[in-house]
Amino acid sequence: GNSVTQMEGPVTLSEEAFLTINCTYTATGYPSLFWYVQYPGEGLQLLLKATKAVDKGSNKGFEATYRKETTSFHLEKGSVQVSDSAVYFCALKPSGYNKLIFGAGTRLAVHP
Amino acid sequence: EAQVTQNPRYLITVTGKKLTVTCSQNMNHEYMSWYRQDPGLGLRQIYYSMNVEVTDKGDVPEGYKVSRKEKRNFPLILESPSPNQTSLYFCASSVEGVDQPQHFGDGTRLSIL
Numbered sequence: 353g354n355s356v357t358q359m360e361g362p363v364t365l366s367e368e369a370f371l372t373i374n375c376t377y378t379a380t381g382y383p384s385l386f387w388y389v390q391y392p393g394e395g396l397q398l399l400l401k402a403t404k405a406v407d408k409g410s411n412k413g414f415e416a417t418y419r420k421e422t423t424s425f426h427l428e429k430g431s432v433q434v435s436d437s438a439v440y441f442c443a444l445k446p447s448g449y450n451k452l453i454f455g456a457g458t459r460l461a462v463h464p
Numbered sequence: 465e466a467q468v469t470q471n472p473r474y475l476i477t478v479t480g481k482k483l484t485v486t487c488s489q490n491m492n493h494e495y496m497s498w499y500r501q502d503p504g505l506g507l508r509q510i511y512y513s514m515n516v517e518v519t520d521k522g523d524v525p526e527g528y529k530v531s532r533k534e535k536r537n538f539p540l541i542l543e544s545p546s547p548n549q550t551s552l553y554f555c556a557s558s559v560e561g562v563d564q565p566q567h568f569g570d571g572t573r574l575s576i577l
Binding site: 356384388393394395396397398401403441445450451452453454455456457 | 468495497499504505506507508509512514522523554556561562563565566567568569570571
């Protein structure tokens with residue numbers, strides 16, 4: 353079946369540190385891949401997406417590359433800020449379906 | 465302001481007492497969906513609707529009903545709530561499907577005693 357596995361959190365970093373949040377997936381065919389972010393007390397917001405292999409999604413300094421050979425879509429940012437503290441969700445859209453499968457989420461805490 | 469509005473934001477109720485969580489969007493979106501968020505499980509889709517009068521089950525539809533009589537509204541109905549439906553619920557909408565950015569409401573926290 354289709355599934356998304358994310359690294360467990362919380363991830364705690366100092367400001368300006370490098371961030372990696374791992375995401376791997378299981379799916380048939382060619383799914384689309386997404387990262388959503390949830391700030392405290394709010395709904396989710398799309399951060400970035402990639403729809404085919406080797407695509408790189410990027411937004412607000414975050415990047416993720418669709419790697420079909422390793423079935424991964426790891427989220428990276430070169431220098432995190434306190435305002436990046438949130439829960440990050442990796443998600444996939446299975447090929448041929450109009451729904452999203454989410455990972456469990458990874459909480460990021462950035463301190464000054 | 466473009467938004468997805470859910471009501472109520474918080475509700476504590478008892479087993480078996482029917483309840484409805486409303487969801488309304490003002491962006492003329494075709495696609496709407498409901499999710500529940502539980503610790504360690506992320507978000508799981510309950511139901512979705514591609515457009516008016518068209519709804520379909522997501523991954524966890526048991527115990528829930530929906531209707532889509534108008535484009536802007538997509539209420540979630542719990543006919544006979546049970547404690548295992550205690551959760552944080554989100555409504556989302558998009559232009560025409562999940563390839564477009566999903567706009568989420570701020571969530572409804574339900575506690576079923």
